[in-house]
Amino acid sequence: MKKNSPIHRATRKKPVSAAAVPDIADVPALDFGSAWDFAPAPESTPVAIQDRYQLFIGGKFVKPASGQYFQSINPATEQPLARIAQANAADIDNAVKAARKAYDGVWGKMSGRERGKCLFRIARMIQERSRELAILETMDGGKPIKESRDVDLPLVAAHFFYYAGWADKLDYAFPGKSARSIGVVGQIIPWNFPLMMAAWKIAPALACGNTVVLKPAETTSITAMHLAQIFQDAGLPDGVVNIITGDGKTGTALVDHPDIDKIAFTGSTEVGKKIAKALAGSGKKLTLELGGKAANIIMEDAPIDQAVEGIINGIYFNQGHVCCAGSRLLVEESIYAQVLRRLRDRMRTLRVGDPLDKNTDIGAINSREQLNRISELVDSGIEEGAELFQSPCALPGSGYWFRPSFFTGVTASHRVAREEIFGPVLSVMTFRTPAEAIERANNTCFGLSAGIWTDKGSKIFKMASQLRAGVIWANTYNKFDPTSPFGGYKESGFGREGGLHGLMPYVVLE
Numbered sequence: 432m433k434k435n436s437p438i439h440r441a442t443r444k445k446p447v448s449a450a451a452v453p454d455i456a457d458v459p460a461l462d463f464g465s466a467w468d469f470a471p472a473p474e475s476t477p478v479a480i481q482d483r484y485q486l487f488i489g490g491k492f493v494k495p496a497s498g499q500y501f502q503s504i505n506p507a508t509e510q511p512l513a514r515i516a517q518a519n520a521a522d523i524d525n526a527v528k529a530a531r532k533a534y535d536g537v538w539g540k541m542s543g544r545e546r547g548k549c550l551f552r553i554a555r556m557i558q559e560r561s562r563e564l565a566i567l568e569t570m571d572g573g574k575p576i577k578e579s580r581d582v583d584l585p586l587v588a589a590h591f592f593y594y595a596g597w598a599d600k601l602d603y604a605f606p607g608k609s610a611r612s613i614g615v616v617g618q619i620i621p622w623n624f625p626l627m628m629a630a631w632k633i634a635p636a637l638a639c640g641n642t643v644v645l646k647p648a649e650t651t652s653i654t655a656m657h658l659a660q661i662f663q664d665a666g667l668p669d670g671v672v673n674i675i676t677g678d679g680k681t682g683t684a685l686v687d688h689p690d691i692d693k694i695a696f697t698g699s700t701e702v703g704k705k706i707a708k709a710l711a712g713s714g715k716k717l718t719l720e721l722g723g724k725a726a727n728i729i730m731e732d733a734p735i736d737q738a739v740e741g742i743i744n745g746i747y748f749n750q751g752h753v754c755c756a757g758s759r760l761l762v763e764e765s766i767y768a769q770v771l772r773r774l775r776d777r778m779r780t781l782r783v784g785d786p787l788d789k790n791t792d793i794g795a796i797n798s799r800e801q802l803n804r805i806s807e808l809v810d811s812g813i814e815e816g817a818e819l820f821q822s823p824c825a826l827p828g829s830g831y832w833f834r835p836s837f838f839t840g841v842t843a844s845h846r847v848a849r850e851e852i853f854g855p856v857l858s859v860m861t862f863r864t865p866a867e868a869i870e871r872a873n874n875t876c877f878g879l880s881a882g883i884w885t886d887k888g889s890k891i892f893k894m895a896s897q898l899r900a901g902v903i904w905a906n907t908y909n910k911f912d913p914t915s916p917f918g919g920y921k922e923s924g925f926g927r928e929g930g931l932h933g934l935m936p937y938v939v940l941e
């Protein structure tokens with residue numbers, strides 16, 4: 432069979448668990464006929480993209496000291512979208528000074544009630560402009576419009592609303608203690624949920640009275656600059672939030688700046704470790720939200736159709752660019768064939784393509800670099816003897832795409848079972864007892880999230896108490912809420928975002 436055919440069988444080694452479970456060919460396939468043909472429905476709301484985006488420092492849009500700009504492209508078309516300012520150490524120094532001035536002069540002294548009002552205004556303006564922001568998010572990052580419109584933007588506004596509500600109630604959040612702000616916070620975010628990550632970071636920091644210097648990811652900076660415009664329009668005092676765009680060097684310079692009181696980082700475990708080393712002994716506070724390799728566990732008494740939807744949502748949502756993606760599927764052996772057949776059938780109906788089309792399920796991979804990383808790991812899975820299934824869908828001619836895929840015959844030592852792929856690629860394994868499921872699920876250096884699918888509430892409680900993961904979904908997956916804390920154990924980082932817990936990294940309790 433050819434390497435590009437839907438089912439590529441690796442010949443070097445025999446899949447390990449395949450012999451132990453029923454062949455999925457024994458379960459009849461469903462015939463969907465043409466039920467899934469849709470006419471194209473591209474998003475048609477016009478949006479204004481600037482040719483150039485400047486830095487946002489001290490409440491103003493300013494040119495970078497270097498005079499240099501880099502290109503942001505649309506990963507679905509590879510067409511240029513805008514040029515983004517490249518911030519250097521001098522710009523960061525200006526941004527930190529502006530944040531310090533705003534902290535000492537205005538924001539650090541402002542009453543919680545006034546801070547809350549400002550955050551409520553921002554939340555309302557995000558809602559008013561959410562269509563425009565969703566389109567920009569999709570064009571710059573490649574995620575389907577139905578996700579940016581129906582998931583990301585509502586959550587962005589919800590986070591600002593939620594933390595606006597806390598701003599004047601910190602005494603109730605920490606009864607018997609007095610919560611004091613920390614000062615100037617440096618925040619560094621990744622490209623998978625650009626606005627949502629900005630909201631998760633900025634909203635609690637401001638609610639607690641801190642000021643911020645934020646660095647968005649290089650490939651997805653555009654919406655952060657539109658958020659800056661909202662801050663200006665909402666009357667947020669100058670310098671309370673400063674946004675500096677650039678690459679990893681810009682992030683390093685922010686981490687190294689001596690007048691930063693705390694760094695909040697979301698991104699890869701590799702960069703997170705570098706930051707932890709750089710800050711050791713500096714007295715600066717640190718929170719890290721890093722990678723994951725979550726187990727999604729399907730017990731034999733689970734509602735299988737719902738579980739299959741949960742598996743799809745767990746790994747193919749946002750092209751698998753999700754730190755908490757359910758990227759290791761653990762299926763009880765007795766239902767393996769049934770689950771795999773239904774998963775395969777459902778994958779055939781997923782539409783991959785134009786992210787601006789309202790019917791698209793899976794959009795573009797964020798960058799060529801990320802596509803190369805996914806392809807390299809998938810090649811390693813084949814090399815190591817796992818068996819690859821890929822949805823046979825047509826892919827657009829230009830842009831960065833990866834077919835929804837899963838591996839069977841995976842062992843715990845395979846790279847596809849251990850390393851974060853951060854793409855639409857699932858590794859399927861089986862288990863025989865709940866104890867084995869827990870052991871396999873915990874057999875990872877990460878500990879961000881997990882999923883359990885079962886009819887029995889008692890199993891959910893028992894297993895959840897044994898899983899070493901920060902977030903555990905039961906009979907659902909990838910659901911987020913501003914009231915609920917999110918964060919990891921082990922190499923997935925430390926500190927929580929969301930909920931009451933999300934206030935803690937931004938206060939000193941006395």
Ligand code: NAP
Pocket residue numbers: 619620621622623624646647648649650677678679680681682683686697698699700702703705706719720721722723753754755851853879919923924
């Ligand atoms: P990344 O390479 O670690 O980058 C994250 C951010 O850090 C970007 O803004 C990046 O800038 C910047 N950066 C790069 N090198 C730096 C350095 N030496 N010092 C300071 N900043 C630096 O991660 P990514 O590839 O963008 O994002 C994917 C990763 O994020 C995955 O591992 C995923 O699991 C993780 N993630 C975790 C969570 C969570 O909540 N736990 C949420 C989302 C994503 P550039 O863009 O210019 O490289």
Ligand code: MG
Pocket residue numbers: 503504505506570571572650651
């Ligand atoms: Mg882009």
